[in-house]
Amino acid sequence: MTMALTIVGCAGSTAGPDSAASCYLLSHTDDAGQTWRLVLDLGSGAIGPLQRHCDPVRVDGVLVSHGHPDHCADLGALDVLRRYGPSRDEHVPLIPLLGPEGIDRRIGDVSGDPTDRGAGTYDFRALAPGDTVRIGPFEIEAARALHPVSALAYLVTAGDTRVLFTGDTDRCAEVDAFAARATAILGEAGWAHREVNPPGVHMSGDQLGRMASEAGVERLIVTHIASWLDPEPTLLAVRAHAPHAVLARPGDVHEL
Numbered sequence: 271m272t273m274a275l276t277i278v279g280c281a282g283s284t285a286g287p288d289s290a291a292s293c294y295l296l297s298h299t300d301d302a303g304q305t306w307r308l309v310l311d312l313g314s315g316a317i318g319p320l321q322r323h324c325d326p327v328r329v330d331g332v333l334v335s336h337g338h339p340d341h342c343a344d345l346g347a348l349d350v351l352r353r354y355g356p357s358r359d360e361h362v363p364l365i366p367l368l369g370p371e372g373i374d375r376r377i378g379d380v381s382g383d384p385t386d387r388g389a390g391t392y393d394f395r396a397l398a399p400g401d402t403v404r405i406g407p408f409e410i411e412a413a414r415a416l417h418p419v420s421a422l423a424y425l426v427t428a429g430d431t432r433v434l435f436t437g438d439t440d441r442c443a444e445v446d447a448f449a450a451r452a453t454a455i456l457g458e459a460g461w462a463h464r465e466v467n468p469p470g471v472h473m474s475g476d477q478l479g480r481m482a483s484e485a486g487v488e489r490l491i492v493t494h495i496a497s498w499l500d501p502e503p504t505l506l507a508v509r510a511h512a513p514h515a516v517l518a519r520p521g522d523v524h525e526l
């Protein structure tokens with residue numbers, strides 16, 4: 271069985287007029303016919319369009335790359351949906367929430383109650399680089415990403431498909447090692463808007479294209495281009511090295 275990747279939101283740095291910030295839905299149907307769903311990031315604005323693609327309170331896990339708002343601001347919104355929404359009186363299981371140490375505190379930062387960790391909605395497990403976790407058919411491996419705050423990249427395997435989700439990262443050996451094992455890459459090119467990129471924050475289109483090309487991965491979905499920019503020049507820069515690369519667009523579904 272293949273994996274399907276739905277682009278829920280792909281805008282970088284903030285939500286934009288036509289897209290929520292970082293949020294993706296991975297689904298995989300196992301041999302018994304059960305479909306499993308994993309949310310990758312829950313950035314600002316994502317809880318809206320996520321409801322077009324699934325019932326967010328019934329997903330099988332939420333994976334967060336790091337604590338910037340464009341990647342985790344709507345963790346609190348999913349908590350509200352679960353506590354007050356139509357499923358509030360049903361005994362829906364807690365949602366496994368995986369991410370760097372302290373991600374659960376971001377829920378309280380948004381709700382205004384610093385003690386609020388979303389404990390009635392999430393079963394939080396802090397991940398460190400090198401950790402491997404299994405949720406249903408998904409094997410999830412974490413690696414250190416190169417970003418100004420504690421950040422993880424993920425390699426998610428189900429069946430014969432291995433997807434690298436870079437989160438936010440400059441190019442680095444740990445993420446390169448995941449790329450070398452991946453069959454598909456959902457990769458950020460967040461430095462589209464700078465001529466000279468400060469190190470340790472994002473990749474440019476050129477860097478992302480080179481990473482995929484050197485890893486020998488043809489399936490490349492380019493994302494996290496700043497919400498205020500035309501993404502086409504970045505795509506051209508990526509395609510100079512990875513000619514099959516495509517842009518992430520909200521609502522698109524990729525069979526991987």
Ligand SMILES: [Zn+2]
Pocket residue numbers: 282283292338340341438494
């Ligand atoms: Zn970001």
Ligand SMILES: [Zn+2]
Pocket residue numbers: 336338417438
């Ligand atoms: Zn970031």
